[in-house]
Structures are given as C-alpha cells and as structure tokens.
Amino acid sequence: MHPADHVAIVANDGGLPAGTVLPAGMPGAGLILLDAVPQGHKVALCDLPAGAEVRRYNVPIGTARTAIQAGRWVHEKLLDMPGARALTGLPMATQPAPVAAALTGRTFMGFRNADGSVGTRNLLAITATVQCVAGVVAQAVRRIERELLPQFPNVDGVVGLEHSYGCGVAIDAPDAIIPIRTLRHISLNPNFGCEVLVVSLGCEKLQPSRLLPPGSFPIRDGRSAEDGPDTVCLQDAAHIGFMSMLDDIVERARPVLARLNARRREPVPVSELVVGVQCGGSDAFSGVTANPAVGHAADLLVRAGATVMFSENTEVRDAVEQLTSRAASVAVAEAIVRELGWYDRYLERGRVDRSANTTPGNKAGGLSNIVEKAMGSIIKSGSSAISHVLAPGEKLRRDQRGLVFAATPASDFICGTLQLAAGMNLHVFTTGRGTPYGLAECPVIKVATRSELARRWHDLMDLNAGRIADGEQTIEQAGEALFELMLAVASGERTWAEQHQLHNALVLFNPAPVT
Amino acid sequence: MHPADHVAIVANDGGLPAGTVLPAGMPGAGLILLDAVPQGHKVALCDLPAGAEVRRYNVPIGTARTAIQAGRWVHEKLLDMPGARALTGLPMATQPAPVAAALTGRTFMGFRNADGSVGTRNLLAITATVQCVAGVVAQAVRRIERELLPQFPNVDGVVGLEHSYGCGVAIDAPDAIIPIRTLRHISLNPNFGCEVLVVSLGCEKLQPSRLLPPGSFPIRDGRSAEDGPDTVCLQDAAHIGFMSMLDDIVERARPVLARLNARRREPVPVSELVVGVQCGGSDAFSGVTANPAVGHAADLLVRAGATVMFSENTEVRDAVEQLTSRAASVAVAEAIVRELGWYDRYLERGRVDRSANTTPGNKAGGLSNIVEKAMGSIIKSGSSAISHVLAPGEKLRRDQRGLVFAATPASDFICGTLQLAAGMNLHVFTTGRGTPYGLAECPVIKVATRSELARRWHDLMDLNAGRIADGEQTIEQAGEALFELMLAVASGERTWAEQHQLHNALVLFNPAPVT
C-alpha cells in the first residue's frame, strides 16, 4: 500500500473479527477493529469525516458518505464514487518511463511462421464466414480429429473458429468494421501457422473475399492471391448432400495438416512473445498480489523486446491520467484519449457508464467501485512506457513491440477474442474469485490472487500469487516465476485449461445493430 | 402472382436466354425476352417509364430508375427503393380475418409437462448463468452423454445452453432486460420438461436468483421456491478441484434424468403445438413456393387451435399496413406499431435502416430490395387474424394461442433463440439459397423453395416446396404435406438436422452496451 492511503486490506483467510488489534509492523499497527472485516476488504486507518476523500493506491476511490471512524469496515455503501476524469487537459507523454536495461539471451521453443510471427501452438484453424456453417464445421472438426490428426502428430489440434456473426449484423453500419476485422485477424493468429482454410455458406454478406481480401494474408499453396482464401463453399453446386460437404472440408484440411505437421519448434528470442494480460473475477487481492506480479513480468517481457497488451477500457478509464502521462509520445497519448472517448460515447448511447463494470463478486471480494477496481487492474501493465495503441479488432504490426494498450471492453471473452485478433500468442489471466477460463486458440496461464483459491482450485490455477500476501514471495519473485512459466508454456508445456480442454467461446465486439 | 403486377418471375432451372418467347397460358405469354433472365429473377411485363411504380405482390417494390422496356430483366440496379411507411395513420384492426372453421380431431404424440405445455422432445437442458462456465458445462455434457444417457433411453439428449452472456453486459442498462429474460425463458422451453438445472460461477452479475426468481418456474423436487433453482455453483467452497465440479454436475443431473426418463409420449391435440416460422437465405421463390406453403400450414394450425409465431422485424416492416389491419384488436395493432417503432429507433441509433437486411444471396436470388423480400417473407404468416404480440425474449402465456407476432431481429440465430424463449416446440425454416441450420433445443423442419436445391441437398432439406413452381403441387397441397410432416416430427420423427446433429449456436439479442 501507499503511505498516503486511508485504508488497508485485511489479508487473513476468513477475515478478522471485531476487536482484533492490528499487529505491529503493519499499516495501522495497534488499531482495534470496530467491525468484523471480511478477507480482502478495507479497514479505515484514520477517522474520515463525512465528505472526505478516501484514498487507496494514493488516489481517491470515493468520498465518505458518512463519518467513518478508524477501525471500521469501509465497504461500498459507505463511499460515493467520484465522477470520471474529463478527457481534456490531460498530461500527455509527460512521464514516459526511462527505457530499462535490455534483458537478453532468453529464448523459448516456438514455431516460426512465414510472416515472421511465432506460434506457441501448432493448430489447424478453420475459419467460418458466418454462424450458418457452424454445425457443419463442428462435425468436420470431429471427423478431422478422429480420422486425420493421428496421422499428423506434430499438430496440436484443430479449432473451428465458431462465432455468432451472421447476416443480421448491419454490415454497412459505421461500427461494423470492428467485428469484421476481428474475424479477419483471428484467422491470422500466429498459432495457426499462416494457414487459412475457410468454410463459407455462399450467400452470406461477409463473403470470403471481403473477410480476407487479397494481400491480407500470405498465400502458401501456390494459388494466386486474387483467388481469395482456400474456401469450401457449402452452396457450391458440386456439393451433393451433406456428406460431400464434410468430405470436402476433411480433404481440404489434409494438405494443410501436412504442411503444419512438417514444422518443428526451434529456439526463438523472447521478443517474439505477444502476451495479452487480463483479469476477471477480481477481488481486492487482485491489485496487491496477482496483478502486480503480472506487472513485474510485463516489465521483464518489455525489457526483453517482447509485446505485452493490456486492455479493458472501463478498467483503465479512471486511470487515464496515468496512461496518458506514461505514453511514449504525444501521438500515443492522443490515441489513448481517442479510444477511451469513443468508448465513453458508445456507453452513453446505451445510457450506462463505466460503473456498470463492477460485479457482485467484485464487491463481495472487497472492491467498492470501478475506481478501486481500475487502480488494481491497471497494475498489470507494469511500469513501462506505453508505445502503441490498437483500436478494437486491429492487428499488431511486426514493428509494434513493447507495452501496447489494446482498447477493448473488459468482458473476459470479448477482450480475449480481440487480443487473439491483435496477434496474441500467450494469454495471462488473473482471478480472485476463480474462473475456469480457457481458449482453444491460445494457451491461457491462470494466476490466483489468493492461496486459498489456489489450494481449492489446485488443478485450474497455474500460478499462486497469493504467496505474496502470505509473505512467502515478493512481488518481484512472483513476477519472475510467472515469467519463467510463460517461457515454459510458450515452449509447449500445457496449462491446466489445456489439459482439461476447457474452451470458452469467441465473442465478437459488435457495436453495430443487428437487423 | 397478382394480376396488377408489372413483373413475373422466371421459374426455369438455369433461367431463360434472351430471345425466349414466354409460353402461352402464363403471365406475359408471347412476350420476347430482351435480356437473359436468371432463375428467380424478374422480367418486365409492360413498358415502365422512368419514375414509374413497379408492382409485385400488388405493392410497389420500387420505382424505375430509368425507362424499362417490356421483356427486360428487372434487377436491383434498375429500381429505387420506396421509403418506409410512417407508423402513424395506419389502419388499425380494420380487416381481421374471419375465424375459419375449426380443424378438430388431429393429434400428435407429445410429452405433457407440469406447467401444461407439451414437449416434442425430451431433453435435459443445463442452464449456464454466464459464459465463464461454458467450458466446464461442455465437458459435463460429454460425460453425461457417455456415462448416464445409456441408462435413460427415453431421454432424447442433453443440451448445454451455452451463450455469450457475461458480466460485460451492462446489466442495469434500459435494454438489458431483453437478454436476461431470453435466457430465463429458454430454460423453461417445453422441450426441457419443466426441469431446471443451473450451472453458475458464483461471482457473476446474473445470479441464479436473478435469472430464475421464485415463481418463474415450477419446483419439481420438493425444495422451497425461495431456495432458487437447482444450482451447481463452481465457486462453492465444497469444490476441491476441477473433477469435483464435473462430478457434482453429473450427479445432480442423475435424478433429473430419472424423472425425464419416466415420461412417455401420449396423444395430445394439435393445439399444443407452438410453431416458430422463419426464412433464411431467401430467394425470389421464397415468396411464391415455400413461404406460401408455410402460410397455408399456419392457417391449418391456427384453425386447429395451435400457436404460430412469425417474426423478423425488418422483414415485416414494409408490410406494416397489412399487419395492423389484420390485427384482431386495436390493442394488438398498437403493440405491432410499438415493437416496430422501437426497432426503427434501435436501428437509427446505429445509423442504419431496414435496407441493411438484404444479402448478396438475396440479390443473386432475384430479390431486389427489402420491400420485395418483406412481401415474400410475410406470406409465411398465412391469412389468420393476428391475436397477440410478444416483445423480444417474452414468453407466451398458455392462453396466447393463434397467430402471434413475436418481434425479433431477422438474423436466423437471434430469431430462433428468441422463438425458443417464447416457448417454441417446433421450428419451420424455409430457404432458397440453402442453409444447414439446426438447433439442439428443438426440431427444425427445413423447406426448400426450389426443386434443384431439394435435389442437391437431398439429406438436408426436409420438404421440397419447389414442386409448386414445377406445377406438381398446389400451394394448398404443399401446405398440407408440411402440416402432416409437422405432426410426424412433433411426434418424434427426426429431421435431417437432428440425424446429422447439426446445431447452431444460441445467439442473444443484446441491444445494451458491453462494458
């Protein structure tokens, strides 16, 4: 905690009863608790008059609704939330972090791709242009798994990129570009080896040539770019009956699998990692254990020349001043303001604001409101200068390295889908309440904020950052352990979600209406 | 076609070449084609000066952009679309159809439910409160299928009700009630036997008690309504590890399966059918073969006391005058205006209008614009008076029978999902271009508009309405054949989509923003 904070967090399993005397050597030492305080919740360290600012992380997380005595439980009903910081008059690139010493020599075992990117997995992806084909693609995936995969042991799996996009989406609406480019860029994720195999219906609005126009991806099989992507079109006159559709997809998959199967992992520098960080099911420990450990690992990655994406617009909105000041240039700061401003207006159209983000689980876990949640969330980004900004669904260029703000909703699945589209080859997800999150497209390392969760979900949590709260590890040590785990997983070690085959859906961000 | 129409449709496979003389006994007999006209496309029957109204279905489908000679191909580039009819000054309940003679004595073999509804399938459904649990539910479904289903042979299957809803949806936004009530009502679909089994994460915004509050469903297993639905909560402290979560879901499913397995099909009157009709991948034949056949079958169902839902707001918008005049009462007409007006404003917020509905496939199939598409689409509703209107996600009451306008987007998956929520136990889907649509929750009868498609997709199309265009069947005969097929499928005969296990996703209509 920061020395100027008015509150401290109760770390003990089960919380602390009223009457407890806070122990020596800790913030508030000697203070007597006037209320029972649940684990992860806040206790007032000093008397706070009604209307006073209440600071945590050295920022005001609210004002006291009534007078709060030292030793009281400071829960969300005692605080009024501050208004959102205006997006004008912000400090623009005033405090970009100095470039830290390069971290050299570390490698992982990855799959090099034709476009220069590197995969951490070797997957056959089947792109669907439209939800109409999802049932057929799912059956084709089952047949490929059963009949073909055993012949291609170097291929890690086959993934049908199912999504809900259909002709219902108003394709010419101003915002419809977001789901379209998201689908395009997911097909080009580094874990799919630059191989594109499309299943199309035939009459859909989002035709294969619109989804993947010439030049959007490298052609690997000698065809001309103008032919568009390798596509099985179900409405093709050549398809007589359902089985001929399935047979066609299976046969078209065979040469792609053969090319993927010929690849081998090789040592590549850490700079080829593209790590998306996210938190979900957050509690008050997220901001003091798991997220700071992720932040430290993010700094190590950036020092090694890798790319780290952080996201979740509503969870950075209240930290906008930190973000714009940390931008590497005024142009980057302006891009941050542009993305967050666009999102403010998007929420306004639906008559909500950023406060719609917090959940009952957040509050039960001790997070009073979105300001406090945001301060804990943004710690995942570490301390590097912010070097680039991506709009939703955009893909990183090869020269966009370092710490990147990829503007996305905070929804775990929408954020993960957009980070996949951006080119993520490794996902790190912190959780306090616990979630069995996993993706078929990319390994997800799950980091628990508390030891109790890590013990209970022993075969779902890949790392326990609760050891920081237990005093067993420093933030730096937990961050280094996470960095080492990232290299191992990137090299092929399977996460718990992979072992159990836990796959969440791709969920598109579609701000456009459906017809 | 209507005698006042200015255009006729070329029915022939492969279309007709320029120079063809239209045969005797047909509209435009003796006319020489000045262009090649593709199958399903329109030919001008008379000279149309620039700016003239062009009528089909006896309504203006547009105005001639330039002078069009008799015999020319009338494609979408030659027509300007008329503006949308204002929602004021409409004829309100001026022409409700007279009540037709009751059709009595017909039954099907269905599963009677505790709430009075009737299932056409006997399915175990597992409700998910949030996308977070989807990976775990999918693994549980696989184990239940493998380990339990063989012991319960009267149960047709187990369905995980996966959806994309998550904490990202702004739950207090004015429109967020739509996805919430949709999920609630899908769990209560008649094909799930009034059994509710919920898998919850624990920290989600949409808590089980908010999704399924006391009174929203009948309790079957002796628990008190205040306990809420039978729920496996993954974050329960009792769950030590992933396997204990799976074991818990599997064990909780066992008594539900036993209750479902004890049920038997019994003869029930046709009045217990709740049929949702929809079209997708439409062509110019949709409005002259499949949709009129569905309309005739809809009239038979209504005469038998059953419920028929038609939907697809953007595809009825241009027929609003027909709808309000056919309403059974002024209140029903006002509800139609309310729903279509709400939808107009929803589209406006996203800066599109109803014309965003048409697809390249529609146009290639001969549908020039949404007006022409709408006139062909609405024929599915038959000729009965419209007796009720449902807002998106609402569930039919037991006393809401007859022809119902269930207001939904036209997107096949969103419309199907909302019709499931409304209580659909049988789905009829017409297609011209062809789509392999299917749902895990409800049988889908697919009706082809053309014989060529029915021949090519012989094991995907359940009925060929193309026989009408071929002169082999009248609309009435095709409608009667569809009516008989509906009774057979409702009684357990499996559709092609069921035989191939083709399952499209549930797609929620969420007009609220995501955070």
Ligand SMILES: [Ca+2]
């Ligand atoms: Ca988060």
Ligand SMILES: [Ca+2]
């Ligand atoms: Ca998140």
Ligand SMILES: [Ca+2]
């Ligand atoms: Ca339609």
Ligand SMILES: [Ca+2]
């Ligand atoms: Ca439709």
Ligand SMILES: [Ca+2]
């Ligand atoms: Ca799915």
